[in-house]
Amino acid sequence: MERLHYDVVIVGAGVAGLYCARHLPKNLRVLLLCKNQSWECNTFYAQGGITIARDQADIPLHVKDTILAGSQLNDVKSVERLSTESLEILQELLNDGFGLDRDEKGALSYTKEGGHSIARIVHSGGDGTGRNLHTFLMHSLGHTLWKSARVIDLLLEDDRCYGVSVQTKKGLVHIYSDHVVLASGGVGGLFKYHTNAHTIGGDVHGIILEHGLKLAHMEMLQFHPSVYVQTKTARKYLISEAVRGEGGKVIDSNGKRFLFEYDPRGELAPRDIVARAIVDYCQKYNQEAFLDLRAFSKQSFAQRFPNIYRELSACKLDIPNDLVPISPAFHYCMGGILCDDTTRVQGMTNLYAIGECAYNGVHGANRLASNSLLEGLVFGKIAAREILNAMYASPMRYFPFDESVLEKEGDAHLRDVLRKIMWEKVGIVRSKDKLNAALGGIEALLESNIGRMLKLRLLVAQNIVQSALAREKSLGAHYIV
Numbered sequence: 025m026e027r028l029h030y031d032v033v034i035v036g037a038g039v040a041g042l043y044c045a046r047h048l049p050k051n052l053r054v055l056l057l058c059k060n061q062s063w064e065c066n067t068f069y070a071q072g073g074i075t076i077a078r079d080q081a082d083i084p085l086h087v088k089d090t091i092l093a094g095s096q097l098n099d100v101k102s103v104e105r106l107s108t109e110s111l112e113i114l115q116e117l118l119n120d121g122f123g124l125d126r127d128e129k130g131a132l133s134y135t136k137e138g139g140h141s142i143a144r145i146v147h148s149g150g151d152g153t154g155r156n157l158h159t160f161l162m163h164s165l166g167h168t169l170w171k172s173a174r175v176i177d178l179l180l181e182d183d184r185c186y187g188v189s190v191q192t193k194k195g196l197v198h199i200y201s202d203h204v205v206l207a208s209g210g211v212g213g214l215f216k217y218h219t220n221a222h223t224i225g226g227d228v229h230g231i232i233l234e235h236g237l238k239l240a241h242m243e244m245l246q247f248h249p250s251v252y253v254q255t256k257t258a259r260k261y262l263i264s265e266a267v268r269g270e271g272g273k274v275i276d277s278n279g280k281r282f283l284f285e286y287d288p289r290g291e292l293a294p295r296d297i298v299a300r301a302i303v304d305y306c307q308k309y310n311q312e313a314f315l316d317l318r319a320f321s322k323q324s325f326a327q328r329f330p331n332i333y334r335e336l337s338a339c340k341l342d343i344p345n346d347l348v349p350i351s352p353a354f355h356y357c358m359g360g361i362l363c364d365d366t367t368r369v370q371g372m373t374n375l376y377a378i379g380e381c382a383y384n385g386v387h388g389a390n391r392l393a394s395n396s397l398l399e400g401l402v403f404g405k406i407a408a409r410e411i412l413n414a415m416y417a418s419p420m421r422y423f424p425f426d427e428s429v430l431e432k433e434g435d436a437h438l439r440d441v442l443r444k445i446m447w448e449k450v451g452i453v454r455s456k457d458k459l460n461a462a463l464g465g466i467e468a469l470l471e472s473n474i475g476r477m478l479k480l481r482l483l484v485a486q487n488i489v490q491s492a493l494a495r496e497k498s499l500g501a502h503y504i505v
Contacts, residue, residue: 027422029200030055032411033188035175035228036207038067039154039397040379042161043404044205048411054167055199057190059174059223062162063155066209066221066380067400070154071264071331072137073147074401075394076110083107085141090395093139093294094358094388095500097241102365102385106395109402114146122160124148137265137393139294145394151264151329154397175228176430176476178204178375179423180235185375186421196425202418203374203411206361207404210380211245213439214485215354216447217253219262228381230480232361233487238370240383241359242484243491243502246391247452248355249298250274250315252336252348260353261335263315265393268292270328271319274302275347276311296390296501299352303452313351317344352452356380356396358387358501359491367407374418376410378403389500432475439478442469442485450489454504463489 030053034041037058048054058065077083086107091098118124124146125133136143148156170192177189179198187200208228212220229239250268252261268274268291274283286301287293293301302313317325325344326333336343360383362370367382369375377383379400386399449462466486470479498504 027198027200029053031201031415032203032205033057033199033201034205034207035188036065036209036379036381037062037162037169038065038207038209038379039157039161039400040404041205041207042158042165043401044207044378044408045165045167046161047405047408048167050166055201056165056167056169057173057175057188058169058171061171062169063158064221064223065158066212066224067154067158067397069219069221069262070157070397071151071262072266072394073135073145073153074157074397075140075145075392076114076398077107078134078142078144080111082142082144086110086144089139089141090386090392091388093390093392095390096388097244097500098388099365099385105365106386106399106402109405110398113398113401113405120164122148122157125150135266136269136292138268138289138292138298139392145266147266149330150327151266151331155331157397175208175231177426178231178235180375181421183371183373184418185372186418186423189423189426191430196427198423198425200418202416203376203414205407205411206369206375206377206381207379207400208381210357210360211484211488212259212354214443214446214481214488215451216443217251217260217351218354219248219251219260220354222259225481226484227477227480229361229487230483232369233483234480237372238362239359239484239487240362241389241491242357242488243495244358244387244389244500245354245450245488246295246356246358246501247299247352249295249302249352250350251353252339253351253353254339254349261339262353262355263332263336263348263350264329265295267315267317267329267332273316273319274298274350275314275316276305276309277314279316294390295355295393296503299452300503302350302352312349314347315350316347320344354447356391358389358391359383366410367403368410374414376407378407389502428476430476431478432473434473435475435478438469438472438474439481442466442481446485446488450485450492452503454492454502456493456504459489459493463493
């Protein structure tokens with residue numbers, strides 16, 4: 025068992041963690057940790073693009089759209105910071121050579137997605153924005169990255185984080201650090217159907233709860249409306265909202281565009297509205313929902329959405345001629361580790377949370393489309409700035425190694441039981457009875473003979489259900505009947 029020391033440890037190698045590292049100078053000892061391969065993160069699978077205010081005049085409208093989508097649960101100050109700093113982020117990316125799609129005149133191409141008043145989303149490689157951004161940041165990474173490094177605990181005492189406990193292929197290691205940044209992503213692995221990378225399971229959220237720190241608004245879970253779920257893997261195939269923004273239509277088996285019965289914006293209503301409408305309509309009329317792509321030619325669709333075209337074609341669909349069966353699936357967690365507007369975790373002096381794992385109030389009760397990559401960029405940079413303004417060595421403090429069993433026989437089956445409970449009882453439409461049943465099932469699993477990693481997931485699931493029960497009225501993504 026080994027002990028190491030770094031100036032900064034960053035847990036996660038998605039957009040937030042990588043952009044934070046990018047703004048930390050190379051003279052600092054910085055270590056990034058990722059649970060598997062670096063590309064197994066939600067950033068890599070992000071299709072739509074990066075929301076950028078079109079100009080200074082668009083900032084108030086972007087703020088308004090974000091808050092309306094979030095059912096006004098947002099922290100206004102955080103939203104204003106997100107939009108204001110988007111212009112600087114765009115200039116940084118362009119200056120650093122990140123390639124964004126342009127029109128025939130050489131101007132940046134902007135697309136429009138649900139909840140946006142205007143087209144303000146830039147993209148790269150058609151629908152490959154997340155993949156291209158992640159690759160770009162990885163290629164220019166000037167710090168050390170450990171792969172297959174699973175964080176199993178935070179080394180906390182009072183208001184300080186002294187480092188992390190990490191399981192590697194070589195065994196358990198304590199990594200001590202003056203600053204620790206959590207950029208570990210969301211909680212997709214808790215659900216039977218989701219669009220997240222397979223590494224995303226909310227482990228760090230569970231560690232936060234174990235140490236008595238707070239998660240906020242974990243009941244606010246976003247389900248993406250247009251997902252191709254007829255795959256064998258747990259991660260289902262998301263079809264970007266930009267497809268609907270540029271001509272894709274949601275129809276039933278009779279060709280009816282039924283979404284307008286639920287909202288005058290139809291396919292371009294915010295995600296929570298569209299997801300609920302699809303579920304309600306299909307259940308009420310015993311129907312199926314499809315994405316109609318026939319407004320596109322084969323060439324135009326393949327050029328604009330090359331990854332979606334390739335994936336759906338691999339599923340034996342003739343795109344754009346075949347109707348694509350769709351269903352909502354879990355996509356994004358608006359709640360997270362409670363932190364302030366400097367990204368510091370509440371109650372801690374040198375522990376930070378950024379990206380999807382953090383709750384900073386930006387997304388409110390429902391994230392506006394394509395604000396997620398922007399959030400990672402903006403708040404990753406903020407975290408780096410805060411660290412540089414507070415560089416000081418932590419006092420030496422060594423922690424014993426916890427030799428708890430991480431995985432026990434039967435845990436894999438119980439994880440599947442948990443996913444089924446969460447999907448069926450804590451999904452798009454909730455009821456008090458279903459939530460109480462879910463809570464009972466989760467608490468029974470917690471009493472089982474389980475490994476530490478499953479326990480962490482169960483603690484997060486328990487917190488989500490408790491938060492949902494505490495919010496008795498529907499708001500945004502939390503819809504209770």
